[in-house]
Amino acid sequence: MTNSELVYLNGEMVPYGEAKISVEDRGFNFSDGIYEVVRVVGGNAFRIEAHLDRFQSGARALEIELPLTREAVREAVSEVARANRIEEGTVYVQLSRGAAPRKHAFPKGARPTLVMLARPFPGPAPEHLEKGVAVLTQPDLRWGYCEVKTVGLLPNVIAYQHARSEGCFEAILVRDGVVTEGSHSSTFCVRGGTVYTHPIDNLLPSITRRYAIEAFRSEGVEVKEIGVPVEEFRAADEIFLAGTTTEVMPVVQIDGEVVSSGEPGELTRLGMQLYRRDLEAVRAGKAG
Numbered sequence: 001m002t003n004s005e006l007v008y009l010n011g012e013m014v015p016y017g018e019a020k021i022s023v024e025d026r027g028f029n030f031s032d033g034i035y036e037v038v039r040v041v042g043g044n045a046f047r048i049e050a051h052l053d054r055f056q057s058g059a060r061a062l063e064i065e066l067p068l069t070r071e072a073v074r075e076a077v078s079e080v081a082r083a084n085r086i087e088e089g090t091v092y093v094q095l096s097r098g099a100a101p102r103k104h105a106f107p108k109g110a111r112p113t114l115v116m117l118a119r120p121f122p123g124p125a126p127e128h129l130e131k132g133v134a135v136l137t138q139p140d141l142r143w144g145y146c147e148v149k150t151v152g153l154l155p156n157v158i159a160y161q162h163a164r165s166e167g168c169f170e171a172i173l174v175r176d177g178v179v180t181e182g183s184h185s186s187t188f189c190v191r192g193g194t195v196y197t198h199p200i201d202n203l204l205p206s207i208t209r210r211y212a213i214e215a216f217r218s219e220g221v222e223v224k225e226i227g228v229p230v231e232e233f234r235a236a237d238e239i240f241l242a243g244t245t246t247e248v249m250p251v252v253q254i255d256g257e258v259v260s261s262g263e264p265g266e267l268t269r270l271g272m273q274l275y276r277r278d279l280e281a282v283r284a285g286k287a288g
Contacts (some may be wrong), residue, residue, distance in 0.1 A: 027096025031152030042283035132252030133169035238265030
């Protein structure tokens with residue numbers, strides 16, 4: 001995966017190799033910042049308004065003043081994609097509180113740092129979507145502000161690395177014996193024709209999760225937002241993941257055990273179809 005040729009940095013488009021941030025930036029020293037990853041399809045930002053909603057909400061939660069208006073952030077996302085000739089890819093957006101001498105208290109007068117960079121991304125591997133993936137459960141060791149999409153992701157990174165070391169696609173996080181979400185995706189299971197997913201209680205308000213729930217319900221599929229014990233989750237008829245770059249991803253193995261028939265299930269495939277329908281509409285410029 002190649003780097004952005006041009007990076008958006010505090011209002012300017014800068015060559016990637018020349019983009020510089022202070023060593024005292026609080027995003028570096030304290031993980032004092034938030035981020036979004038926006039999918040770009042057909043040169044269009046996918047579900048950009050939902051990403052902007054969450055970005056603004058995260059900034060308010062951390063009391064970081066956005067240096068741009070909502071409209072200017074939206075345009076900057078499109079600009080960095082265009083500048084890097086990204087038709088199919090992602091734009092990473094990060095906002096930190098800015099640079100200041102290292103002290104825990106919020107610094108007065110610090111200028112927030114806003115960075116955006118674009119990378120090509122053609123979508124998940126077709127064989128993963130067609131055949132499904134394996135996942136590994138891991139303890140959910142994250143902090144108490146999971147609803148804010150902060151750059152402090154070390155517990156996620158460690159869980160994901162453990163899963164990758166075992167040849168798995170994703171780590172499924174478990175808190176108090178209940179499945180919460182993935183290290184970088186939302187988790188769903190199907191039991192008796194009903195889709196289950198953990199409620200948004202100290203979890204990331206996933207955009208793909210919300211749209212998946214709405215899409216299933218629009219098709220008459222019952223969705224229950226309740227926590228599922230890990231043993232029941234493992235024994236589900238179907239398991240799937242959802243996320244910006246994960247899309248709707250079937251899971252066919254968990255902790256080394258085959259899920260049901262070992263093939264993507266009926267409701268998983270419906271979720272995949274509904275996601276692709278929305279994706280293709282944006283690619284064709286018919287939606288945002």
